[in-house]
Amino acid sequence: MRKQTVVIKIGSSSLTHVTGEVSVDKLSHIVQQVATLKKVGHKVVIVSSGAVACGFRLLKLNGRPRTIREKQAAAAVGQGILIQHYRQLFRQSRMEIAQVLLNRSDFSDRQRYMNALSTLDLLLVRDIVPVINENDSVAVEEIRWGDNDFLAAQVAGLLQADWLVLVTSADGVYTYNPEMDPEAKPIPYISSVSQELLERMDWTHSKFGTGGMRSKLEAASHASDFGTNVYVGKAKPGDTWLLDVLEGRGTGTYIGTHEPPPSRKRQWIGFHSDISGRLTVDEGAERALEREHRSLLPCGVVSVEGQFEEGEVVEVVNKRGMTIGRGVVNMPSRVLEQAKGMQTKDIVSRWKGVPEEVIHRDNWVQTSVKS
Numbered sequence: 462m463r464k465q466t467v468v469i470k471i472g473s474s475s476l477t478h479v480t481g482e483v484s485v486d487k488l489s490h491i492v493q494q495v496a497t498l499k500k501v502g503h504k505v506v507i508v509s510s511g512a513v514a515c516g517f518r519l520l521k522l523n524g525r526p527r528t529i530r531e532k533q534a535a536a537a538v539g540q541g542i543l544i545q546h547y548r549q550l551f552r553q554s555r556m557e558i559a560q561v562l563l564n565r566s567d568f569s570d571r572q573r574y575m576n577a578l579s580t581l582d583l584l585l586v587r588d589i590v591p592v593i594n595e596n597d598s599v600a601v602e603e604i605r606w607g608d609n610d611f612l613a614a615q616v617a618g619l620l621q622a623d624w625l626v627l628v629t630s631a632d633g634v635y636t637y638n639p640e641m642d643p644e645a646k647p648i649p650y651i652s653s654v655s656q657e658l659l660e661r662m663d664w665t666h667s668k669f670g671t672g673g674m675r676s677k678l679e680a681a682s683h684a685s686d687f688g689t690n691v692y693v694g695k696a697k698p699g700d701t702w703l704l705d706v707l708e709g710r711g712t713g714t715y716i717g718t719h720e721p722p723p724s725r726k727r728q729w730i731g732f733h734s735d736i737s738g739r740l741t742v743d744e745g746a747e748r749a750l751e752r753e754h755r756s757l758l759p760c761g762v763v764s765v766e767g768q769f770e771e772g773e774v775v776e777v778v779n780k781r782g783m784t785i786g787r788g789v790v791n792m793p794s795r796v797l798e799q800a801k802g803m804q805t806k807d808i809v810s811r812w813k814g815v816p817e818e819v820i821h822r823d824n825w826v827q828t829s830v831k832s
């Protein structure tokens with residue numbers, strides 16, 4: 462089997478006791494599985510929750526924290542303990558780990574995105590297992606919405622990983638939440654995460670988890686866009702459970718991808734960048750962008766929203782308000798406000814040195830449409 466890059470996300474529900482505290486036995490089992498994957502030559506990155514689980518008792522709380530402030534403080538106490546557990550467990554297999562804490566802004570800022578990539582790349586080259594978590598004590602949205610699923614998808618994209626394995630308390634995606642509906646049936650294979658399937662999933666989660674199956678499917682959809690295969694399932698006994706998953710013998714859900722990975726530049730534009738504005742385009746420009754793979758010219762721009770500078774990323778919508786993609790603009794909003802709807806020859810004679818295209822086709826990414 463070809464050596465693969467595998468991102469394994471371990472949710473709180475897969476590493477805690479019923480009391481909510483971290484279970485070293487559960488962690489140890491997962492570490493053994495990862496060690497098996499590494500021994501056969503795969504590159505493994507772990508995205509691990511569990512900081513709150515490791516920290517809340519030391520914060521003198523009786524149960525899992527409820528407020529954001531308590532969660533952030535518990536994570537600050539617990540992250541060091543979590544990493545210490547990983548370090549001791551991996552050392553038993555003579556493997557070293559590195560702690561990497563990331564936030565959403567580390568992906569939306571292109572320089573930080575490239576720095577994160579270069580650090581992770583070097584760690585993998587030196588055979589060190591990166592153990593990633595959100596930088597919880599400064600993140601707000603993330604800690605509430607189960608975004609370690611999303612973070613794991615972002616990491617899979619960053620590394621152009623072959624696999625994203627979401628280890629959780631349910632053995633895969635069911636037609637409905639199996640804990641609520643005994644009639645729920647497992648779904649062994651999903652070729653593409655449709656809007657209809659997403660809407661069927663709710664956000665109900667396990668006692669100590671955060672995002673439930675909805676956030677996992679959204680993350681899976683995101684990872685598929687990067688060309689990564691996804692597996693959602695439970696940690697199983699035995700030494701080769703993770704290896705079995707990669708070899709197609711997992712009992713959970715496989716979410717397949719048929720997309721080749723996009724180039725890193727297009728990936729950053731399409732999936733990680735922050736949007737600084739929105740352009741509405743007419744039917745001719747929509748056709749040129751979507752079907753004819755041409756650049757966006759000022760004559761096709763109907764309206765400009767937001768303030769942006771040359772080099773920033775904007776979203777492009779059609780006249781019905783549907784997003785068709787994103788791209789890097791060649792001119793600031795103050796120029797485009799005046800140039801919109803104008804023919805190229807008039808623009809060139811009015812503004813010396815202004816580029817002909819609003820968005821060059823090399824800097825354009827169409828948003829994938831799933832029905």
Ligand SMILES: Nc1ncnc2c1ncn2[C@@H]1O[C@H](COP(=O)(O)OP(=O)(O)O)[C@@H](O)[C@H]1O
Pocket residue numbers: 471472473474475607628629630631633634635636637638639640662663664665666667668669670671672673674675
């Ligand atoms: N359709 C579904 N299929 C499987 N599990 C579901 C579904 N809908 C909701 N769930 C819930 O999602 C939980 C797993 O998500 P979560 O609690 O966030 O775990 P984690 O800590 O791994 O992120 C399951 O225990 C289950 O209660």
Ligand SMILES: N[C@@H](CCC(=O)OP(=O)(O)O)C(=O)O
Pocket residue numbers: 471472473474509510511512513514536594595597603604606607608609610669670671672673
């Ligand atoms: N970053 C937090 C966990 C947040 C989170 O996404 O949890 P989960 O839904 O269990 O993956 C922690 O380390 O406790």
